[in-house]
Amino acid sequence: MADNFEPKIVAFLCKWCSSAGSDLAGVSRMEYPPNAVPITVMCSGSVSPLYILSALNKGADGVLVSGCHPGDCHYIKGNLYARRRLYLVKKILEFVGLEPQRFQMSWISAAEGTKYTQVIKDYVNQVKAIGPQTKLRRNL
Amino acid sequence: MVKLEELKEAVKNILDQGKVKYVIAYKTNPNSLRTVPFFIKDSNDVDQITWNPLCVYNLARFLVDEKRRKAREKNPDTRPVGVVVKGCDSRAVNVLLQENYIKRQDVYIIGVSCEKTGVIDEKKLTKKLNGRRAQKVEFGPDSQFIVTTRNGQEKISAAEILADRCLECQANFPVVYDILLGEETKRKPEKPFQSVEKIESLSQKEKWAFWQKELGKCIRCYACRSACPMCYCDECVVDTINFAVTAETTAEEKAQKIKWVEKSPLLSENFIYHLVRALHLAGRCVDCGECERACPFDIPLRFLNKKLEKEAKELFGYKVGFDPDQPPLLSSFKDEDPEDFIW
Numbered sequence: 135m136a137d138n139f140e141p142k143i144v145a146f147l148c149k150w151c152s153s154a155g156s157d158l159a160g161v162s163r164m165e166y167p168p169n170a171v172p173i174t175v176m177c178s179g180s181v182s183p184l185y186i187l188s189a190l191n192k193g194a195d196g197v198l199v200s201g202c203h204p205g206d207c208h209y210i211k212g213n214l215y216a217r218r219r220l221y222l223v224k225k226i227l228e229f230v231g232l233e234p235q236r237f238q239m240s241w242i243s244a245a246e247g248t249k250y251t252q253v254i255k256d257y258v259n260q261v262k263a264i265g266p267q268t269k270l271r272r273n274l
Numbered sequence: 275m276v277k278l279e280e281l282k283e284a285v286k287n288i289l290d291q292g293k294v295k296y297v298i299a300y301k302t303n304p305n306s307l308r309t310v311p312f313f314i315k316d317s318n319d320v321d322q323i324t325w326n327p328l329c330v331y332n333l334a335r336f337l338v339d340e341k342r343r344k345a346r347e348k349n350p351d352t353r354p355v356g357v358v359v360k361g362c363d364s365r366a367v368n369v370l371l372q373e374n375y376i377k378r379q380d381v382y383i384i385g386v387s388c389e390k391t392g393v394i395d396e397k398k399l400t401k402k403l404n405g406r407r408a409q410k411v412e413f414g415p416d417s418q419f420i421v422t423t424r425n426g427q428e429k430i431s432a433a434e435i436l437a438d439r440c441l442e443c444q445a446n447f448p449v450v451y452d453i454l455l456g457e458e459t460k461r462k463p464e465k466p467f468q469s470v471e472k473i474e475s476l477s478q479k480e481k482w483a484f485w486q487k488e489l490g491k492c493i494r495c496y497a498c499r500s501a502c503p504m505c506y507c508d509e510c511v512v513d514t515i516n517f518a519v520t521a522e523t524t525a526e527e528k529a530q531k532i533k534w535v536e537k538s539p540l541l542s543e544n545f546i547y548h549l550v551r552a553l554h555l556a557g558r559c560v561d562c563g564e565c566e567r568a569c570p571f572d573i574p575l576r577f578l579n580k581k582l583e584k585e586a587k588e589l590f591g592y593k594v595g596f597d598p599d600q601p602p603l604l605s606s607f608k609d610e611d612p613e614d615f616i617w
Contacts, residue, residue, distance in 0.1 A: 183553045184511060187546050188534055204613075214607040217616065218590065222556050222582055224615055226549060229473070229581050231482025240617035253617055269482065272542045 141195035141261040143170040145254075146185065148178045150208040151243045152200035158247035166251035167258045170198065177201065178239075179212025183223045186237060190270040196236050196261040200253070203241040213241070233264045276386050276413070276456035281358070282320045284384055284453050288356055289317040294382050297356035298336050300329040307408055308396070311336065325358075325386060327394045327411050327419055330437070332562040333357050334366035334503040337376055356382040360393070362439070364448035365560040365595025366503040371450070372598045373558075375506060385448025387456030390417050391432045392440025397572075399435045439563035439576060442466050449596055467584045470577055485545070491571040492544040494537065498565035498575055499551065504558045511554075512547045513537070552578035557586050557603025560595045 147153040153174045159166065175181055178201025186197045199220060201213040220239055228234045238260075240253045285297050301312035301322045309328045313336075314320060337357060344350045359367060364385055370376045391413060399408060403423060410422040417432040433441070440446070444466055447458045465471070473481060496513065499505045512535045519528065535550075536543045559579040566576045586592040589612055592603045 184534060184550055187549055191535075191542055191546050204609075211607065214609075214611070215604065217613060218607050218611050219604050221589070221612060221615060222553060222585060225585050226552055226578065226582060228478075229481065229578070230485045230545065230549065231478055231480075233478065238617065239615060256617070270542050270545055272536065272540065 139262060139266060141169050141258060141266070142193060143196045143198055143254075143258065143261060144189040144194040145170040145172045145198040145200065146175050146178070146181050147172050147242075148201040148208075148213070149174050149176050151202040151206065152178075152240075152250065154244035155200075155242045155246050155250040158244065159250045162247050164247060164251045166254045169258045169261075170254050177207065177209055177212035178216040179207075179209065179214075179219075181216060181220070183219065186220075186223055187270070190236065190267060191272050193271055195267040196238065196257060198238050198240065198253070198257055200240045200242045200250075203243055206243060232267075232269055235260050235264055236267055276325055276389065278323070278325050280455050281325055281384070281386065282323050284455065285314065285323060285356065285358075286317045286320045288382060288384075289314065289320070293353070294356040295351045295353045297358070297382075297384070298333045299323045299356075299358045299384075300325065300331070300333075307411070327391065327413060328396075329360070330393045330396075330563075330567060332363045332366055332501075332503055332564045333359065334363045334370065334562075335501065335564070337367065337370060337381060338503060338506040341376060341380075354380050354382045356384060358384045358386060359448055359451070360386060361388055361443060361446045361448055362560050362562040363503075364450050365445070366562055368450050368595045368598045369504060369558050369560060372595075372600065372602065378598075383448070383451045383453075385451030385454045387448065387454065387459060388440070388443070388446035389413070389456050390446065390459050390461040391419070392436050392443060392446055394419060394435045395437040398437075399430075402430060402435055437563060437567075438469060439561050439566075442468060442561070442580070445596070450598070467580065469574075470580045470584055473577055474581075486541065488573050489544045489548055490541050491573055492539055492548070493571065494539045494544065494547065495570060497568040497570060501564040501568035502555070503562070503564070504555055504560075505551070511535075512550060548575065548578060552582060555579050556582040557592055557594060559583060 147156060156172055178199055181199050189197050201216055204214060207213045224237050227237055238257055242250050288294050296313050296315045299312045300309040302324045303310045309324055311331055311333060340355050371378055406423045408421050408423055412420045414420040414429060418429045419432060421428050421430055442463050446461055535546050561580060563576055569575060586603050
């Protein structure tokens with residue numbers, strides 16, 4: 135079971151950068167694992183902590199939030215708000231005993247198709263190593 | 275030492291002068307040791323006011339209720355509301371002011387200093403008295419409490435029966451007030467984040483086991499939310515039942531309401547609820563400890579909030595409730611905020 139575990143990753147991608155970056159990776163025919171489910175959001179700053187918790191609650195093994203590099207935000211400073219807020223999310227998840235790797239953040243610009251594939255590869259491997267997420271998953 | 279007579283006098287004065295609509299204070303409950311919140315309109319009732327180490331409640335919560343009540347009235351009385359606040363409560367008022375939820379002219383703050391002590395934890399007192407029933411608890415000299423039982427008076431040092439939050443309190447005097455009773459004292463706790471550090475030192479497995487045990491007890495009565503002065507949203511994200519339904523709300527709108535969290539008290543749902551609540555209180559929680567006190571299952575909810583308070587202070591240099599003009603924690607940033615967790 136553990137050997138062929140394929141994690142399900144929810145990736146919140148900023149429309150202006152990371153989403154375009156993933157598009158670049160796609161049109162350039164770069165290969166990367168198909169585990170990530172991309173969700174385009176208008177800004178990484180619009181990602182509420184509730185989205186992350188809810189994704190884990192509804193069966194995600196890991197959550198990735200990706201936005202623009204500091205200074206490149208389409209809305210000037212959305213990613214800087216996100217950086218502060220999501221840091222607290224990471225800290226509190228760790229505090230209640232979740233693996234800190236369950237949540238990851240990255241900066242990927244629209245030109246960084248290769249970085250996108252690398253981040254997805256690394257993150258999938260990381261989540262694969264810690265196994266399925268069952269702690270916050272809803273069991274009805 | 276805060277003299278009760280001074281407090282009564284102050285309340286009587288402002289009521290007689292017609293400065294305030296009413297005053298929110300504490301009074302003794304004739305049937306038990308505890309105190310109850312007391313709303314005074316008539317200055318003849320001031321004799322019932324009390325101030326003792328059992329005044330645990332955060333009366334700032336009632337300012338939220340007052341604002342809602344005022345919004346419903348056709349011709350509201352625009353005079354301010356008087357409120358008796360301790361150190362932590364005054365910080366709660368400060369956060370409400372910071373968020374522009376209430377206006378400074380709508381509240382008349384009567385600050386009472388805890389003077390190096392604080393309020394007691396009833397459970398600790400019961401344990402300490404070992405079966406005897408306390409009839410009265412008073413502030414004593416030298417950080418002591420004077421407890422009266424059937425067998426007479428007894429002095430107990432504050433450190434033994436103080437509530438946990440008071441042991442970690444960083445400013446036990448009001449930071450915002452119109453009148454201040456008692457001295458402005460400073461008692462710096464040696465380890466302000468002692469309780470959180472204890473949990474942080476556990477391994478990941480132990481942390482999970484601890485929270486699994488604690489949050490597994492939650493029955494989702496939402497007492498923590500009701501007692502919290504900062505939980506003032508009209509519509510709570512975890513509980514669609516209080517989503518504001520008006521005559522204009524269509525069936526479609528009701529059906530499309532997102533259900534983020536199940537109402538059943540399942541472990542996973544309890545986790546989401548308490549984590550969301552902790553994150554919503556990040557940079558707003560003043561550590562008044564009301565959630566923990568109100569909890570019928572004694573879940574140490576304070577730890578979650580305290581943890582975020584600690585992170586906010588250490589990483590972002592943010593202190594909650596001391597300055598009503600500072601930008602809120604999550605609506606501001608610094609260029610040097612930590613970035614090491616980002617790929």
